[in-house]
Amino acid sequence: MTAAVSTTAPGSPPAVERPFFVYGTLLPGEPNHELFLRGRTARERPAVLPRALLYEGPGHPYAIDGHGRVHGTLLTAAPGVYGELLGLLDHLEEFLGPGHPRNLYERVVRDVEPGPDGGAGGAGGSGTTVRAWVYLAAAAVTRSLRTGGVLIPGGRWTTGRTPGGPDSP
Template sequence: MTVGELPFFVYGTLLPGQRNHDRFLLGRTAREEPALLPGALLHEGPGYPYAIEGHGVVHGALVVPAPGAYGELLGQLDQLEQYVGPGHPRNLYERVARDVRVETATTTAWVYLAAAAVTRSLRAGGTRIPGGNWLTRRAPPAPRTP
């Protein structure tokens, strides 16, 4: 990686064993390790989670791109996360630089946080994932039939 190329913090479908991991990350990373994103909350989305700013911690992984894979990976993740550009009205997520914790160290990484309109909706009535861990969330209860 060159100067300005940050690793990525992933917390949902890009985690190992989840549906987008192998499609986007397999063979394109030099290292993946457990990490924590402080100052954030995790919410359920339509099959994927949203992280928003808040008083909590989100569990995920720090992903360091393999040499030469950064540009391609950045473009693919921006497309997956529907990130057009900073503050763009069509963004589903905003890509922002945040400090994340890995073991006893802190490093800066790209994180995809819910865009402003999504964040407002989640704060008004979203379903928070207790503990901030997508992998240990509980499935919603089945609807009761009369």
């Protein structure tokens, strides 16, 4: 059904340096990409998160587990900045630790389908997957979204929707 969950507490070094899958205001061209990612990534390419749904949030989207696909970008940290980038993203996403009741998002490991380098368009579908960190809506947020949230058709968040806010994957 869903890939195994793996989290680490903020500030603790991960056992493996994983890429990050982003799908909201951290996407290229969005406000938080410039603020948090500029100069901190070595590679960025289109990707798809399978078995997930995307919902509108207040200025940013939320991804949750579900029967759909979320389009985004797979980011690889630049050499020597992985720990800094992990800490910045944990802070931005209000991830206080695995299962913390005040988390806005949970940082989990998921299989992501990378697309070709460069161009936009369809990502995934090649059968190849990469294990990546993904910030999914925390449990309380997920419950609220499932009962009254606005689903984003097609799983692709764009600036044309709600203007980007200061805190979103």
